[in-house]
Amino acid sequence: MISAEAFLQRNPVVLQTANEPESGSVSSLDEAEDSARSMSNDSGHAGGMITGTTRRRGMTSWNARSAGNAGADDPSDVDACREAALRLLDAAPRSSGALRDRLLGKGYAEDVVEGVIERLIAVHLINDLDYAQSVVRVCANRMMGRRGTMMELARKGVDRVLATQVVNEAEQNGVFEEAAWELGRRVARKTEGLDRQVRQRRFWAAGGRKGHNPSILREVAAELLH
Incomplete structure (x- = not known):
């Protein structure tokens, strides 16, 4: 059995001061700090790239939306005016007068609006006679009289001459x-x-x-x- 003295002689104990780190501790700490700085730099660099990419994508998306809406701000843009007219007609049937008022209200030039409406009439997407007759039928279902029906036709933008024509016809039919x-x-x-x-x-x-x-x-x- 080995004695304590013999063990200590073979395995001397190295005493450390309070401020002296263990062997390998300094290099390990330095490596950890270097690694942390490297990760921080890499993360910051990557974050900058992501932010820049996101910003660029956001600007691209905004530019695309702006380009898509640019026509609405151009009074002479025939295509934009036609698209606006089709959206309005898709939402609800309208007379040419009501559609004209809406498009002019959106800021389109009068000659552009007239051209678009003429084209829509030519392809039978607007028919003022059919529309006026449908308004008269609705008014009759609501038990309205001649004067009330004339007011409703005027409110819906039907030309007065046409309105008088369809109302007279309805009156003659009782x-x-x-x-x-x-x-x-x-x-x-x-x-x-x-x-x-x-x-x-x-x-x-x-x-x-x-x-x-x-x-x-x-x-x-x-x-x-x-």
Whole structure:
């Protein structure tokens, strides 16, 4: 069995001062610091590249959007005006007058707008007669009279001459008279049991709002609201 003295002689203990690092510690620390600095530099460099790339991509995307919208700011841009017109027609049917007002409101030149509308009429994407007749049918379903229908056609940009034409045709076919009678029947059902004057007053108010001729209102009231 080896003694303690013999062991210490064979394996001397090297005492370290408090400020003296262990062997290999300095190089390990230096390597760690160098590695950290290298990683930081690489990361910063890579980050700069990513930021620059992202910035360039953002600018490219912004430029593309700007180029796509540039026509909307050019009053003489026929293609942009046509695209705007097609989008409006896709959203809802319109008369040429209503479409003209919208395009002029967007800032397109009058001659450009007129050219676009003429082309759309030529390819049957706008038909003012069909549109006006459809408005009259809608008004009849809403139990509106001649005056109310004329106001609705004007509001929707239908030319007054054309509006008068389709309204006269509807009147000759008894459209507004039938609408007045339907309105009277509806008011009669809703006011059943009420005083006669109350019933007639409500009917006259409804008929006036819908633009009916007073003569037909008197006839309906006398027949249905006695």
